[in-house]
Amino acid sequence: MTPVSDDTTLDAYLAAWAANDPTREAVARTIGALTEAGVAIAEIVGRGALEGAMAAQTDATNAGGDAQKALDVRTHDITVDILKDSPVARIGSEEAEDEVVFDDGRPLVVAIDPLDGSSNIETNVSIGTLFGILPNVGDASFTQPGTNQLAAGFIVYGPATALVLTVGEGAHAFMLDRASGRFIRTHADIKIPPQTKEYAINASNQRHWDDAIQAYVADCLAGAEGPREKNFNMRWVGSLVADVFRILVRGGVYLYPGDARQGYGSGRLRLVYECNPIAFVCEQAGGAATDGQRRILEIEPASLHVRSPLLCGSIEEIERVGRYYADPPRRSPLFAKRGLFLA
Template identity: 55%
Template sequence: MTRTSLQDHLSRWAGADPLRQGIESAITSLAEAGIAISELVAAGALAGELAAVRGHHQDGDSQKELDAIADRMVAEALANAPVALLGSEEAEEALVLDPAGTLAVAVDPLDGSSNIDTNVTVGTIFSILPYNGPHALLQKGSAQLAAGFLLYGPQTALVLTVGEGTHIFVLDRDTGTLLLAKERVVVPAETAEYAINGSNARHWEAPIRHYVGDCLEGAEGPRGKDFNTRWIASMVAEAFRILIRGGVYLYPGDARKGYTHGRLRLIYEANPVAFLMTQADGAATDGTQPILDIVPSSLHQRVPLVFGSKSEVERVARYHQDPLHRSERSPLFGRRGLLRA
């Protein structure tokens, strides 16, 4: 079977359109950086102390050695594309690359970096926006021209949208080429699987406690069916699983210090994943509004994030918006329950 390469796919899509050609160049550059990063990840300890902490960001998050390496590799690769502005999780301020560029790129160079030394899937997330001035990265997610993430696990894969569906490309290690493996992925609308870090249950607000409580009651509860729980602590791995077989991912805000507004970043984590999910007939919300409708106020703005199967994401939003969904009907998470915050 002959498969379409990423380069051929993008070339046909871009045609003679200058803006699209620029997007093609940026995606190709990001893919090249991702393949190189995947080789480091695959080498593990043989490549050095990649999980060593080399510093901390202003908000207290640690920066690992591979975080910094991946950040440098991405920036160097994008120097060959018409990118005017680059915003990265690893830098406090956006970096000007090409003042004449037509694009702004936001990137999390290594999502899931707490898993670097445990052989668990990690990845690189990116968002591509039109450059319209020094604040180009503060556009709503609905303004994205393209978004995606590279996945470094048993397979190296690129999940990509340019606004015409979500596609999955897988690295052919014999040729070093990313090949189209799944075209126009559709997230199943219904699911019986959710992903959340249950160790934080005592800190959750009522809508999340009741949603999870109803799922835990299974077939005997208000949902009328049993649910499975998943938690990998690597958002790209969770997103890939949901794209393949459905599910819902929840990283809510909670009562802990620094977590009131969630922990994931809007511009280079939530927005690109939300774009990918909506292009695959899924959905993404912060609990009260679609992620792609939020106007960012700062590069590293945090946001609660729920994404995945559309019916389940909409249900979570109803738990936030409709008092009828906040009744104390889940004993485990109820007012006198064992896991009451």
């Protein structure tokens, strides 16, 4: 999609959408708070090594057992501090084992990954923040399915600071105008092309993939001479937000399946604050998001930090991967190529 700024600010977009509805106004205020945190984080990230050792390991691990870096902790603290005066009752963050509870009289909760792609902090590669906004239903707030999200999106801290947002009325991208401090819409009603010749996966894990993913990628790699009869490109940034932003702009699929490594059977992404926001955005952009067999947004989380595979992007390609799972390939040492059964 070719970006064309229509000069609509985020504030104006949200004001028109909220239209004096109390719930929508609360959501709009929360999005405003999240973008305020995003601007603060973008300033820190933009200074790079001038800001100090942002990628330094701390002595702590996050809720998923991953080692925390200094910027992981700092972005969590910034977000919590700014959201404490918003309509948010609770925060479920990747960087905290337990929920942060403010006031259960408030209407909303926020599920957030304050810093996606933190392994890229010191390499000057895009990183970001993911968030989903849900109704407050008390202790069960973060075990609601993703279909209950009222809004979701992500911020990319790259050459430009970009906000991708959905409030259930399409997916839109806003860029931070550093001169004014405002987010201005540059991509209205994004549509992911239904077909693609590009996929994103960490190919170094190929030997651990299940048969369905092995077969799908093998058929892509076979190119124009193989069963797909076209050549594919592979891309992998290693920051979920950067890979998905690329797919929203020019199409493609993102693949993070479960695999045979210890602890990776259900993938490594967290359902509530990574997969669900991405799935909501992708569906609103005309794409799809599954775990290979189930629609991501319909999965009921067992807990705040539960993991899930994530396959998302161009709808025809995600449906194709689903067929590989529904009809597992039967390989024979007599044949070097798959047949056209799933073409």
